[in-house]
Amino acid sequence: MTRDIPAHLRRAVIKRAKDRCEYCGLSQDGQEATFHIDHVIPRAGGGQSSAGNLALACVSCSLRKAARRTAADPQTGENVPLFDPRQDAWTQHFRWEGVQLVGLTASGRATVVALAMNRPLILAIRNEEAALGRHPPR
Ligand SMILES: [Zn+2]
Numbered sequence: 001m002t003r004d005i006p007a008h009l010r011r012a013v014i015k016r017a018k019d020r021c022e023y024c025g026l027s028q029d030g031q032e033a034t035f036h037i038d039h040v041i042p043r044a045g046g047g048q049s050s051a052g053n054l055a056l057a058c059v060s061c062s063l064r065k066a067a068r069r070t071a072a073d074p075q076t077g078e079n080v081p082l083f084d085p086r087q088d089a090w091t092q093h094f095r096w097e098g099v100q101l102v103g104l105t106a107s108g109r110a111t112v113v114a115l116a117m118n119r120p121l122i123l124a125i126r127n128e129e130a131a132l133g134r135h136p137p138r
Contacts, residue, residue, distance in 0.1 A: 071114035
């Protein structure tokens with residue numbers, strides 16, 4: 001995931017993401033595990049290690065996304081593209097309901113489920129983040 005990415009590119013990706021997971025919005029601040037540099041289009045699928053194909057992802061989102069590019073929309077069962085942080089606007093696909101992340105589109109819904117973005121542990125973390133004024137992300 002992070003192998004072969006030069007330090008300057010890694011820093012640029014982290015800065016562009018404002019040090020937050022580009023999928024679930026979790027802040028790297030206060031998280032012990034170092035976030036991953038995700039290949040939006042997986043390397044196995046021809047994705048390059050270039051700024052236009054990289055995104056900062058928390059460990060959970062990164063490992064769950066892995067080499068996937070599509071997942072089932074829980075509303076229709078149809079296989080749809082996952083949210084693409086380089087091509088898609090986050091606010092068009094997701095919104096916050098307190099600490100719950102709600103998918104607004106087929107891709108948003110599929111991504112919420114595929115990346116388990118409302119699992120109990122992350123809800124607990126978001127509650128802690130909210131108490132620290134770091135949730136919802138701005
Ligand atoms: Zn995440």
